[in-house]
Amino acid sequence: MTTASPRPRIAFIGTGAQGSSIAADFALAGHDVTFIDQWPAHIEAIRAKGITVNFPTRSVTVKVPALHLCEVAEVKQPFDLIFMVVKAYDTTWASHLVKPILAPDGFLIGLQNGMTHEDIAAVVGRHRTLGAVIEIASNMWVPGTVNRQNDHDESWFALGALDPAQQHRVEAVADILRCTGRVEVVDDIRSAKWMKLVVNAAELIPSAIIDTALNDAARIPAMLEIMRAAGYEAMQAALADGATIMPIIGMAPVMSNHPERYVDEIFAEVLKTFSREDTLTTSLQDWRKGRRAEVAEVNGWVVDILRAHGRDAPVNRLITDMAFDIEAGRARPDLGNLAVLQRAIALDGAAHA
Numbered sequence: 001m002t003t004a005s006p007r008p009r010i011a012f013i014g015t016g017a018q019g020s021s022i023a024a025d026f027a028l029a030g031h032d033v034t035f036i037d038q039w040p041a042h043i044e045a046i047r048a049k050g051i052t053v054n055f056p057t058r059s060v061t062v063k064v065p066a067l068h069l070c071e072v073a074e075v076k077q078p079f080d081l082i083f084m085v086v087k088a089y090d091t092t093w094a095s096h097l098v099k100p101i102l103a104p105d106g107f108l109i110g111l112q113n114g115m116t117h118e119d120i121a122a123v124v125g126r127h128r129t130l131g132a133v134i135e136i137a138s139n140m141w142v143p144g145t146v147n148r149q150n151d152h153d154e155s156w157f158a159l160g161a162l163d164p165a166q167q168h169r170v171e172a173v174a175d176i177l178r179c180t181g182r183v184e185v186v187d188d189i190r191s192a193k194w195m196k197l198v199v200n201a202a203e204l205i206p207s208a209i210i211d212t213a214l215n216d217a218a219r220i221p222a223m224l225e226i227m228r229a230a231g232y233e234a235m236q237a238a239l240a241d242g243a244t245i246m247p248i249i250g251m252a253p254v255m256s257n258h259p260e261r262y263v264d265e266i267f268a269e270v271l272k273t274f275s276r277e278d279t280l281t282t283s284l285q286d287w288r289k290g291r292r293a294e295v296a297e298v299n300g301w302v303v304d305i306l307r308a309h310g311r312d313a314p315v316n317r318l319i320t321d322m323a324f325d326i327e328a329g330r331a332r333p334d335l336g337n338l339a340v341l342q343r344a345i346a347l348d349g350a351a352h353a
Helices: 017-028 040-049 069-074 088-101 117-124 164-177 189-209 214-218 221-240 259-273 282-288 299-308 314-327 337-351
Strands: 009-013 032-037 051-054 059-062 066-068 079-084 102-110 129-135 138-142 145-148 156-161 182-185
Touching: 009 017, 009 088, 017 032, 017 051, 017 059, 017 079, 017 138, 017 145, 032 040, 032 069, 040 066, 066 069, 069 088, 079 088, 088 102, 088 117, 102 117, 102 164, 117 129, 117 189, 129 164, 129 189, 156 164, 156 189, 164 182, 189 214, 189 221, 189 259, 189 282, 189 299, 189 314, 189 337, 214 221, 214 259, 221 259, 221 299, 221 314, 221 337, 282 314, 299 314, 314 337
Parallel strands: 009 032, 009 079, 032 066, 051 145, 079 102, 102 129, 156 182
Antiparallel strands: 051 059, 129 156, 138 145
16 A cells, blocks of 8 residues: 555455444445355345445445456455454465455455464465454444444554554554544554453453443453453463563553553453443354354463463363364353353362462
8 A cells, every 4th residue: 555545445354244334334434345255145135225324323324336256366466454344263364365466565364363363474475464453343233234332432452563664654653544444553453453452352252151241241240350360361361472561452551560460450341331232242243143252262262372381271161172072063152151150160279279
């Protein structure tokens, strides 16, 4: 993307609930944006009627170009910016898919959970990769229609280059992204992504396991204790992996740098600002659609990182095991899983005492 280009060509690979709502804002702001998605019915609905985004107090519909995955090979003019909003486990193949249509000086930007920036960089190069943190809540149950639960003032993003030589170009991308929410440019995007993973480890899979909206799960004292414990372990993994504690999601720089107090503060902010009473985490949405969730990429990542440092992550390990049992059909999401998880953690703690 050259600075001389006043209107960069932009694509979104992955236009589910998050990708569609963000890309629709791009189109409404006058940007040249193309949707690319793997759900055929969704692309056909967008072609027929446009993409509709229902915000808490308003709705918008916009017509946009939309491509099936099989049509990517037909793209003749490369894109200056490609925003990747696929599941973390789809990152590598999706990066390979769009690499041929990314401009030589363009950026591939992962608006995703997990530590996907290195997977992207392994395919397109660090000089063409921007790491990102995303904090919005949305859902999509029918093709062509998104329900976004956070309007622009309650949506937050962070951007940063993997290659320090490209950091000076990030602000121009951030300025484009500001049409859909608050955006901060950060020098240490790796630590910022770790801080988001800490929150995700506490909220996504744990609340999904008991088949409950996020706020409802956090109101159950025993469940809140487990969620916080998962976050504490994730923070220990982040620190072991060399991350620095830093504020994200718009929180003040004066927040605590004590690992566990930080987890409590940031988790509370997510519940207060970025979650509605009926907000289902993306993991529970995936399970209700019959799809797998980002288990290995979040809670499993915590287990793997601490194991690499010779340490255990008993809470995240048990959450991961239970989630895999659910996905394999050996169990199901249910409030009764809370008691199962409590017993398993107690037994594991006794075994390691």
